[in-house]
Amino acid sequence: MNDWKDFFYLSIGERRALILLLILIAIGLILLIWGDILYDRQQAAAPVATERTEPPIDTRAADRPAYASPPSDSRPRHTAYRRSYRRESLGERVRRLTDRRPHYPHREKLSPGQTLELNAADTVALQKVPGIGPYYARRIAKFRALLGGFARVEQLSEVYGVDEEKYTELAPWFTVNPRLIRRLAVNRLSEDSLRRHPYINYYQAKVIVRLRRKNGPISGWSELSLLEEFSDADRARLEPYLSFE
Structure with missing residues (x-):
């Protein structure tokens, strides 16, 4: 029945340690409360700035010669740049950011009635023909190199990717000189x-x-x-x- 008394029984050394610990805890609480009180007093005693203090006046400025600022008309104006600038619309910005198609430089096209010599035209000249871009220009030049040259305009229909409709579109723009063929x-x-x-x-x-x-x-x-x-x-x-x- 006295087991619980033995559980709470402390020796003299343990009692002293317990009392010392309680004293340290009490001192810490007192210091913490006292520090908060001092801080509140300092905040209450601090002066509140109600007026803006003016910077000291430099009395030497009165002795200096006064120079007038340059007239506003003498300052450079970039009016031409401002006039030429046009803000990009939302639709134009969306098209610019989402369009992933390759953009090729603009090339002048032949006028109706003009023709090209099929064996002498390079890929740049071939792209002047309406309906021919970089893709068809490379195909025509490659097939011409394999042949050694075109003997007839009709051979354009043998170029890879040129169907009957495409050939009908391209044929009127070309002439052929068979003497340029490499035999x-x-x-x-x-x-x-x-x-x-x-x-x-x-x-x-x-x-x-x-x-x-x-x-x-x-x-x-x-x-x-x-x-x-x-x-x-x-x-x-x-x-x-x-x-x-």
């Missing part, structure tokens, strides 16, 4: 070089080299026409491009 030296080129031409396939290039090894240099179309690999249509397409020298 293939049939008796000197290798099989690989021959078949790079768009109009010569693998079997035709192979039979040309075989005939050349067997009978010597090929004299002309009279020999190629005897081969089953070359039809009349092939001769019509290839004749402007082959040289038998």
Whole structure:
């Protein structure tokens, strides 16, 4: 029954430590309360500034010569810039920030009746034709390089991406000079070089080299026409491009 008394029993040393701790806590509370009281008294005693103090007057300023400020008309005005400036509307800003299409520089187009020589025009000149932009200009130039030049305007329809409607739109703007074509030296080129031409396939290039090894240099179309690999249509397409020298 006396167990609870033993629980609260403290030795002399423990009692002294407990009393010291209580004293320190009391001192701390007193200092805290006293500090708040002193702070409130200082705030109440501080003077309230009701009037703005004027800066000291420099008496030496009266002895200095007075200079008039330059007239407002003498100051530079950027009226021309202000007149030319136009604030961007909300719709224009939205279009500018959301339009991700590539913007190409404006190029002057040919007038009706003007034409271009198809074998001499570079990609910049080709873009002067209405309906031709950078894409079609590169395609036409690439196919022309593979051919060695255009023999007829109708070959534009063979360019990748040029359908019948596009060809009808482009054809009136061009002329062709066949003398600008780079011909293939049939008796000197290798099989690989021959078949790079768009109009010569693998079997035709192979039979040309075989005939050349067997009978010597090929004299002309009279020999190629005897081969089953070359039809009349092939001769019509290839004749402007082959040289038998």
